[in-house]
Amino acid sequence: MDDIILKVEGLSKSFSSTTAVADVYMNFYKGKIHGLIGENGSGKSTLSNMIAGVISPDAGKIIFKGEVYKPADSAEAANTGISMITQEMGTIGGMTIAENIFLGREFLFTGKSGLVSTRKMNREAAAIFRKTGISYIDPRKPVTSLSFEDRKIVEIARSLYTNPSLLIIDETTTALSQSGRSILYSIMEQMKKNGRTVIFISHDLEEVREHCDFISVMRDGHYIDTLEVRNCTDSQIRELMVGRKIDGSWYRTDESAACGNSIVLSCSHVTTALLDDVSCGLHQGEILGVAGLTDSGMHDFGKVLFGLTKPQTGTVVAAYKGESKEVKNPGNAIKLKIGYVSKNRDEEALMLLSSIKENVALPSLDMLARHTFISPAKEKKLAQSGADVMQIKMRDIDQYVMYLSGGNKQKVVLAKWLSNESQVLILDCPTRGIDIGVKESIYQLMKKLKNEGKSIVLISEELPEVIGMSDRILVFKDGKINAEFKRKKNLAQTDVVKYMI
Amino acid sequence: MNYYGITKVVKGIHLSGNISERERRTLQSLFPFIGLLFIIIFFQVTTGGRMLTSRNLRTIFNQAFPVLLGTCGVSFVLAQGNLDFSLGSIVGTAACFGSLCAGGGLFFSLAASLLAGLLIGFLNGSIHAFFNVSGTVVTLCTQFAFRGVTIILGSAGLFLPLAWSWLDSVQLKILAAVFVFALVFFLFEYTKFGKYSRAIGAGSKAAVQSGIPLKKMKLLAYMFSGIMAGLCGFFALVRAGSVAPTTGTFFEMNVLLALVLGGMPISGGSAAKLRSALIGSAMFAFLANGLIIWGINDSIQQGVKGVILLIAVALSFERENAITIK
Numbered sequence: 001m002d003d004i005i006l007k008v009e010g011l012s013k014s015f016s017s018t019t020a021v022a023d024v025y026m027n028f029y030k031g032k033i034h035g036l037i038g039e040n041g042s043g044k045s046t047l048s049n050m051i052a053g054v055i056s057p058d059a060g061k062i063i064f065k066g067e068v069y070k071p072a073d074s075a076e077a078a079n080t081g082i083s084m085i086t087q088e089m090g091t092i093g094g095m096t097i098a099e100n101i102f103l104g105r106e107f108l109f110t111g112k113s114g115l116v117s118t119r120k121m122n123r124e125a126a127a128i129f130r131k132t133g134i135s136y137i138d139p140r141k142p143v144t145s146l147s148f149e150d151r152k153i154v155e156i157a158r159s160l161y162t163n164p165s166l167l168i169i170d171e172t173t174t175a176l177s178q179s180g181r182s183i184l185y186s187i188m189e190q191m192k193k194n195g196r197t198v199i200f201i202s203h204d205l206e207e208v209r210e211h212c213d214f215i216s217v218m219r220d221g222h223y224i225d226t227l228e229v230r231n232c233t234d235s236q237i238r239e240l241m242v243g244r245k246i247d248g249s250w251y252r253t254d255e256s257a258a259c260g261n262s263i264v265l266s267c268s269h270v271t272t273a274l275l276d277d278v279s280c281g282l283h284q285g286e287i288l289g290v291a292g293l294t295d296s297g298m299h300d301f302g303k304v305l306f307g308l309t310k311p312q313t314g315t316v317v318a319a320y321k322g323e324s325k326e327v328k329n330p331g332n333a334i335k336l337k338i339g340y341v342s343k344n345r346d347e348e349a350l351m352l353l354s355s356i357k358e359n360v361a362l363p364s365l366d367m368l369a370r371h372t373f374i375s376p377a378k379e380k381k382l383a384q385s386g387a388d389v390m391q392i393k394m395r396d397i398d399q400y401v402m403y404l405s406g407g408n409k410q411k412v413v414l415a416k417w418l419s420n421e422s423q424v425l426i427l428d429c430p431t432r433g434i435d436i437g438v439k440e441s442i443y444q445l446m447k448k449l450k451n452e453g454k455s456i457v458l459i460s461e462e463l464p465e466v467i468g469m470s471d472r473i474l475v476f477k478d479g480k481i482n483a484e485f486k487r488k489k490n491l492a493q494t495d496v497v498k499y500m501i
Numbered sequence: 502m503n504y505y506g507i508t509k510v511v512k513g514i515h516l517s518g519n520i521s522e523r524e525r526r527t528l529q530s531l532f533p534f535i536g537l538l539f540i541i542i543f544f545q546v547t548t549g550g551r552m553l554t555s556r557n558l559r560t561i562f563n564q565a566f567p568v569l570l571g572t573c574g575v576s577f578v579l580a581q582g583n584l585d586f587s588l589g590s591i592v593g594t595a596a597c598f599g600s601l602c603a604g605g606g607l608f609f610s611l612a613a614s615l616l617a618g619l620l621i622g623f624l625n626g627s628i629h630a631f632f633n634v635s636g637t638v639v640t641l642c643t644q645f646a647f648r649g650v651t652i653i654l655g656s657a658g659l660f661l662p663l664a665w666s667w668l669d670s671v672q673l674k675i676l677a678a679v680f681v682f683a684l685v686f687f688l689f690e691y692t693k694f695g696k697y698s699r700a701i702g703a704g705s706k707a708a709v710q711s712g713i714p715l716k717k718m719k720l721l722a723y724m725f726s727g728i729m730a731g732l733c734g735f736f737a738l739v740r741a742g743s744v745a746p747t748t749g750t751f752f753e754m755n756v757l758l759a760l761v762l763g764g765m766p767i768s769g770g771s772a773a774k775l776r777s778a779l780i781g782s783a784m785f786a787f788l789a790n791g792l793i794i795w796g797i798n799d800s801i802q803q804g805v806k807g808v809i810l811l812i813a814v815a816l817s818f819e820r821e822n823a824i825t826i827k
Contacts, residue, residue, distance in 0.1 A: 306710075329714075330709060330710055331713070331714055347706055351708065351771070352704065353704070353770050353771060354699075354770065358699075358703075358771055362713075363711045369693060372691075372693070373687075374692060374693065374696065376691070416711070
């Protein structure tokens with residue numbers, strides 16, 4: 001076997017009554033990229049946090065480069081050669097980019113006077129950026145002048161500065177666009193070439209397959225198995241993650257693009273800051289897929305259809321009960337039985353500091369009110385049945401949404417629209433950051449809704465999902481619809497991607 | 502050290518802490534009751550029993566009454582996560598107009614006070630909702646502006662017609678208090694107005710995406726706060742028999758203190774409950790009365806209230822509110 005750079009032996013960690021990681025034994029090899037996957041709650045993040053020194057294990061030990069490794073904190077871990085980047089914001093506003101890179105290490109630039117030489121710091125930061133291939137970023141600027149994505153890239157550059165032998169990437173790619181991801185991938189390849197190691201944690205099987213040598217699966221805090229990427233199939237991996245066979249197909253199996261003739265939602269000549277003269281229509285019973293790069297305008301497209309973004313020119317029209325009505329704002333879109341699931345789940349689709357009941361019932365309060373009085377019993381009943389239909393794993397409907405896992409949070413969002421009896425659903429990245437079990441149920445839900453004659457707009461950056469589920473696909477590029485595809489067997493990703501970039 | 506990494510861990514510990522989330526929330530909602538009991542017992546003991554005499558209780562009720570109206574009125578603004586600093590100036594201005602219009606009869610006078618409050622509330626709400634100026638800033642400005650109005654009008658010597666002095670009766674006020682509280686309770690807990698307001702406080706973007714008319718709700722909240730303050734202004738005129746340039750000063754701070762003592766979260770949202778108005782007003786009245794019986798200097802009294810407000814806000818803020826996004 002190749003050289004082992006890190007060994008984890010009998011590692012365990014519990015948080016009061018919950019066991020997050022249970023007796024895990026794993027090996028990581030030099031010059032390899034290790035994928036680590038598992039559903040939410042599988043323990044993969046806790047494990048990587050222990051390796052990165054953020055938390056300390058309750059039992060077991062870690063052996064790094066042949067010696068017992070017990071960092072006091074993540075700074076010490078970074079100095080020893082293990083760095084980690086995560087999904088959340090890790091840069092601090094109010095400072096420049098260079099100051100963020102060298103946070104905690106300013107002593108590198110103090111001369112005899114003890115004052116930090118900003119010029120030297122900026123020069124060094126610029127050098128790092130050139131090496132990592134991101135010289136377009138000016139380190140003298142305040143970090144808040146960068147987009148979320150570029151800030152994440154700055155964090156990546158920071159973690160590389162200490163020349164780590166082991167880099168842990170914990171679900172960072174979920175928040176990045178294609179260009180951000182390719183920078184990350186090239187860094188990973190570079191690490192591999194230099195004989196260093198990367199632990200890559202992601203929910204995206206496709207991505208993990210493409211860039212990893214091994215895939216290790218965790219489930220319920222236990223280490224399950226490691227597969228070699230070359231010799232395994234997606235369904236094998238999924239089964240290990242869920243612990244049972246996945247019956248039925250993943251996406252849709254039918255090849256027909258059957259749907260009604262009437263148009264339920266349409267926009268004509270819509271122009272916004274991000275869209276340029278877009279016109280299209282959604283048929284009844286159709287799943288209309290929308291693909292494109294992050295900044296192609298497709299996300300704004302979803303907002304326009306829901307009345308959330310007011311177009312500078314053009315109109316959005318919905319057909320409801322035989323009549324055509326203009327969609328002017330979310331309030332009236334909801335009355336026309338349209339629902340919208342934002343890709344920004346925590347900030348836009350949910351009120352985290354509210355109960356499941358309040359979240360689910362909110363759009364339907366209008367429906368429930370009798371002479372301004374809203375019966376608490378009716379509200380509870382509505383929310384409860386929504387939660388039951390979606391099989392939300394919760395304590396009860398009075399539980400605050402912030403305590404739910406990502407997948408269950410998304411179920412709350414969907415329960416909200418199902419309870420409102422929405423006929424048209426606009427879904428923006430509905431399965432992002434969600435584990436396999438819930439993903440499967442969302443696809444099944446979409447199939448069921450289509451069979452019931454409901455119509456869906458599926459905006460997603462996950463191309464296989466769009467190709468697998470849609471009757472028709474619109475490809476957005478630079479604010480315009482660049483191509484349209486009808487559902488057909490063996491529609492290849494490359495065919496579609498051509499029109500995206 | 503990655504701050505958000507720590508947050509994830511702290512949340513993890515918190516989630517599986519020994520007390521369940523629900524138990525903790527119940528405990529936290531009991532604090533105001535315990536606090537009220539504590540204040541009453543504390544002051545009763547330290548004033549040698551002078552607090553709970555029937556005469557003094559009358560005084561306490563008269564002090565609690567306007568605060569109750571004010572807290573009920575402003576609760577929608579607070580539920581939305583906003584603040585209203587203009588209440589005191591609205592009280593003063595409304596009292597002035599009540600007196601100025603006394604010539605037209607009782608109902609006309611009352612209507613004038615209410616209208617004054619409603620219009621100032623409308624001003625607050627529209628600037629906030631349509632020009633995107635924070636509620637705090639808008640109401641601080643109107644506070645100054647209408648304090649000026651009160652000073653100018655009040656120095657002319659405005660009085661309540663002697664014939665109307667029967668209005669200053671405890672029975673009438675109890676009736677009014679019950680009616681107002683019942684009405685506001687209904688609005689706050691059982692109608693869209695209350696539920697939408699709490700949703701806005703919990704997450705305004707998500708509220709908008711669930712169809713809530715944000716601007717309309719913000720405007721309504723400030724208008725309601727204004728009209729209730731107008732009612733307080735009328736009763737201030739009734740109680741004092743006249744209007745002074747200082748009528749209503751510090752009223753908004755007393756109202757805020759009462760609400761926070763009563764358990765109302767400053768950031769609003771789902772945890773906002775109307776009973777905070779009731780318990781808080783009682784707590785405030787007993788507290789203020791106790792300080793007076795002790796014979797403490799007026800300005801020191803303000804200082805004490807300020808410190809208590811600070812502590813109460815700090816305690817109510819240690820919850821998840823601070824960690825998650827807002």
